[in-house]
Amino acid sequence: PPAAPTPKTAPGPKLPAAAQPHGANHTAGAASAASGHAAKSPASSEPGSYGVQLGAFKSGPAAAGRRWEDLKKEYPKLFAGLKSKVVPKKSAEGHLYRLQATGLTEKRARALCQSLTAKSQACVVVPPSTG
Numbered sequence: 360p361p362a363a364p365t366p367k368t369a370p371g372p373k374l375p376a377a378a379q380p381h382g383a384n385h386t387a388g389a390a391s392a393a394s395g396h397a398a399k400s401p402a403s404s405e406p407g408s409y410g411v412q413l414g415a416f417k418s419g420p421a422a423a424g425r426r427w428e429d430l431k432k433e434y435p436k437l438f439a440g441l442k443s444k445v446v447p448k449k450s451a452e453g454h455l456y457r458l459q460a461t462g463l464t465e466k467r468a469r470a471l472c473q474s475l476t477a478k479s480q481a482c483v484v485v486p487p488s489t490g
Contacts, residue, residue: 408487409468410444410461413480420445423458430480437474459485 413430416422423445431438438460446457463471465484472482 407462407464409463409465410459410485411463411468411472411475412483412485413458413460413475415448415455415457417453417455420447420456423456426458434475434478437471 414423414426416426424443427443441460442462444459444461446459448455448457460471465486468484472484475482
């Protein structure tokens, strides 16, 4: 059984992707639903298990770190209390370094992306890993 992260807010029921109130990012919702095909636990979206991807950088992890600092300065209320991580990914063109904010509830991750995309900032909800 997977270890449950420490809740930061009161847990609530997980809504299926089709029941989400905003359909602006239906691809991420479908990916979230598809990744949950294994019956690990009914509470697969426990608080703190989601993240958001804020960019991918070819120039290295330092560029991702600079972008994180810039985002925190530009949107201090949106990023208050959040932590970041840089996830390296090897691609056909070389390495990419994906900047992600971590430790969010699904609801907060979706709200954060909705706020950022309204300001023309890149943002993709990252569901909990299934491994």
